[in-house]
Amino acid sequence: MPHYFSPGIYVEEVPGGSHPIGPIGTSTAAFVGVAPDRTAHVDRAVPVNSWSEFLRLYASGERPESTPLARAVFGFLDNGGTRCWVVNVGEGGQLTGSGRRRTGLQLLEAVDEVAILAAPGFHDPVSHEALLATAERLRTMVAICDPPPGVDDVSALTRVATARDGKPAGSAGKPDDDQTPKAYRPRQSDFGAFYFPWLRVRDPINGELVATPPSGHMAGIWARTDALRGVHKAPANEPVRGAVDLEYLVTRPEHDVLNPKGVNVIRYFAGEGIRVWGARTLAAEAGEWRYLNVRRLSISIEQAIANGTRWMVFEPNDFSLWRSIRRDIGAFLTRVWRDGALLGRTPEEAFFVKCDEETNPADVRDAGMVVAHIGIAVVKPAEFVVFKLSQWAGGAETETIGG
Known part of the structure; x- marks a missing residue:
């Protein structure tokens, strides 16, 4: 109790009984890859809020060379994303390091706001494992995994790949056997999503028509859906801005095979254009986390409660x-x-x-x-x-x- 020394009326301010819990952001993405300027801000997590800012930070020079990372950041911003973190691993860089110094994906562990994780340009099984392991360990984000380019056998997308599948034929540890079935699907995970096929887009740096992995554009669609409808709305049946074609046109019978395996297909529909036509995670078919919006909503609720009750x-x-x-x-x-x-x-x-x-x-x-x-x-x-x-x-x- 405070001490009063003279007669009078005293007014005191006391804290209210309730402590409101507010929502958290769910649309901030993080992209790990190789920047056009391989030497720019290597192994640093840098926030980017616009395309011009990305060019200033990572594409200096008269004729910068485009990369999947650059196209992913542009696709993210073009499809409704507003803020992302970028980690440039440099020429020959890896998603995770083996030393005591943090590199690649490890740098994002200290960035609390990241809710979407992708590594455009890294689509082998080892990279998929690194992305999923990071998302599962932190439990605050969902990773988007890209398929390899040039897939012409969609059945390979239903088979889980191992580290051996990421090596070229004849390399150590994998038999040089053309009869070995190919496998491209990441392993089962409640914190990952997988999209197919690659997109054909107009490159934002050199203007050429190129194929690019879908993760950047998909992350932008997630952010756009969050802003317009809320994280509880599945980010599907949405147009893919900037995509002028698809590397592979999936048929309805092929889609019937891919969807139960957690492969989110990007389809072309006459009169409607290119749309995302899947909203699943890599969880088991009968699992409670098989829908992407359910997983992301639960993450947002958990984080909001954790922050609001500290x-x-x-x-x-x-x-x-x-x-x-x-x-x-x-x-x-x-x-x-x-x-x-x-x-x-x-x-x-x-x-x-x-x-x-x-x-x-x-x-x-x-x-x-x-x-x-x-x-x-x-x-x-x-x-x-x-x-x-x-x-x-x-x-x-x-x-x-x-x-």
């Missing part, structure tokens, strides 16, 4: 704290439900927050822990829209004419 650390672990947890998280999830991200006609149907004596018995409190159980009913995308069509006479009487 004030609770070291607070007395009693009924008052448990009530605050239920109140603050409940208010936050109510806003998420009102945005259309959770399934249910009422908040009670959409989520629950339980934090009481049952979740915090004496042994839990003695260990210095407070435990809350949170359940959410996430809206899943309408991936298969089915209309059952049959003939109907409409109740009209039929009349026979003639004899």
